[in-house]
Amino acid sequence: MKIIYVTTSFPYGTGETFIIPEIEELRLQGHEVLIVPQFPRGQVVHGDAARLLPIVVKEKLISAHIVLIAAGVVLRNPVKSVAALWLLLSSRTFAIGVKNTLIAPKGIWLAQLARKNKAYHIHAYWGGCSATMAMIASKVSGIPWSMTIHSWELVENNLLSIKAREARFVRVVSQYGKDRLQKHVGPTTDICVMHLGIHLPEPPKLHIRESHTPLRLVVVGNLLPIKGHKYLIDAWAKLRRRGMEVKIDLVGEGPLKQELEEQVCRLEASEHILFHGLISHDLLLSKIAANQWDAMVLPSIISADGNQEGIPISLLEAMSRGLSVISTKTGGIPELIGGGAGLLVAHGDSDALADAIQSLASDPGFQLNLAINGRKRVDEEYAVGKLVHELVQMIQGKSVINESIRDIRVASGIILLSNEEGAE
Secondary structure, eight states: OEEEEEESSTTSBSOOGGGHHHHHHHHHTTOEEEEEESSOOSOBOOHHHHTTGGGBOOOOSSOHHHHHHHHHHHHHSHHHHHHHHHGGGGOSSHHHHHHHHHHHHHHHHHHHHHHHTTOSEEEEESSSHHHHHHHHHHHHHOOOEEEEEOSHHHHHOSSHHHHHHHSSEEEESSHHHHHHHHHHHOTTSOEEEOOOOBOOOSOOOOOOOOTTSOEEEEEESOSOGGGOHHHHHHHHHHHHHTTOOEEEEEEOOOTTHHHHHHHHHHTTOTTTEEEEEOOOHHHHHHHHHTTOOSEEEEOOOOOTTSOOOOOOHHHHHHHHTTOEEEEESSTTHHHHHTTTTSEEEOTTOHHHHHHHHHHHHHOHHHHHHHHHHHHHHHHHHOBHHHHHHHHHHHHTTOOOOOTTOSBOOOOSSOOOOOOOOOOO
């Protein structure tokens, strides 16, 4: 079976690395995959992304080549092309309409690419413009399509009700995502809740910090408001006043870097809170496995526009490698680390965050128990091999019931499910 994945920029740029395990697993199980980024910008940063370059079709968002092919497709298929473009007129704002119009030629170009390669299915990763591109390609080519939605798309709402109607299947990565999506598309739409999956490393040698050493924390995520870095920095100051020595490594880049650096400087914490910028995915995982840190923290909040996290892949990968995690009660995070698989606190509450960190540092047995429960949660619900096996069975029309799938209502036809800035 040949499947086309439509991404935002992956494998180019720094994000969307969470797509890798599922693509690799689909190929291991004998399926062909083509990756088509809508906007292939930036360099290939991550080594595991570079390994997928042979299956990438790289074309600019808009070029003479794209426009020429799209024009030819329209001339040969005027009725289907007009029907596809007509859907874009329902864009709810002018700005969204402009984005959809700009992606339209590449969507029509993708229709020809899919036919030429005899694709069985087109899957869009994200519900924004990548889904617009896949929807147009499907409408023109007749090849079924589907999409995976995380969180920010639920705020933008780029034709979600139309896309849900046109797609063979809609997948969300958390129950939170499903509940939010149904507000846009209604309860009658078939929505599958299926988690992100990862390759499970060998069971880790669990790490216990020596009590006389500083607590070492890591945060992995773009320096964006939704990630809540400033609340962790405030929590560090509170812990310092309590006499605790804590080291924090911030991994990631983003527009808040200067503001956060100034906050650190005001607290005279520059020797304790370090900005490392972007670290390659492979290197980051090796550092986690080598017990460079005692815990991972993700102090996410609900952003001003209402956006919340989906299932953060950074927490998932940390848990799989025996690292305790602390995060907030936002978005899909409680589904991942609730029930003792991690520590949950209220979002935007630096006092609660400081208390959670202190409780972890003061009780090595508690920290070890969190690590064990976290690895168990990943084993049971997030192993990519199991998820892709179930995915393939569903594509073949077989019914699958598994605890890792919180709610599946399978639409007739072909299903493709795919493996965060977003999140990252």
